[in-house]
Amino acid sequence: MTISPFKAALFGMLIAALVPLYWFIRLVDQRDDALEDLRDLNTEVVGLRQAIRISGEMLAERDAIDQRNTKELTDARTENERLRRAVGDGTGRLYVSATCPASGAVSATAGTPRVADAGRAELAADARQDYFTLRDQLALSRQMIVGLQQYALDVCRRSPALSTNPLPNLNK
Template sequence: MIRILLSVIAVLLLIVGLLWWQVDRQAATITKVSGQLDSAIAQASSLRNTLRLQRELNADLSELDRKRTEELTNANAELEEFRGRVGDGSQRLFVKASCPTAGVPATASTTGVDDPAPAELHPVARQDYFALRGQLIRTEAALAGLQEYVSTVCRYESRTED
């Protein structure tokens, strides 16, 4: 009878040992999976925050693009209006100029001067003036847009580093 009792106790101890081993394995697995879950939750939160910041940046850049495009369109329209006024003669394009007096004798007579009107650009040079002015408008608009773009992007980069 003692043998049977010892055998039952040995079997019960073996079963308890196996159960303990199984519980320990399951606890380790639960701990590992729990750590992976926490890591995945943190990564998902970071990705959500990054996505939110990216959407805000895209909205701000879209507004910046719209504003700069509108400013450029307005500046080009003003230039075309000015070109039209100069072309139809309602406004003149004058050049601030002076003739050098070096080499002209003081006794020279001015009887050959017909009209002391201010100097004006030749029609061919006038087109070059408008082309240069248009390039200047585009360059200034592009520079202002790039400066604002850089300040906007740097602002978002500093927010993501926090």
């Protein structure tokens, strides 16, 4: 059985038309895949920019907390040093709130001579230094605790790790 030249030419033209059509369809599919990848990457870029912005805000907030607490600690230590110098050079005094109970071990009827009220009780000279050291340590501990509380409340609560993942394609 022979094929007429007209049918052969028609068959050849059909094949010649289908091959470019196949490549065109394949090229359109590749373009669609590339556009989808581009949309995914744009979404990821937006997520990364948001994460960078949030991280920058958190760092700025952390630095503000640190500066504020460092200033408060410096002020407390400066005041403590001023008090220490005043007590040391005698322009200030360090008083202790103390009471002597009237019904103590000493009997009021024993007939022993009594000392008149000598004024307020005061720390001994060697105990004064310890008092000011304790004040310094108390100020430091307080500022550390306050700073950590502020950091936990203001910075850690807004951590991007606690919210939804802004980078959905990161694990792909």
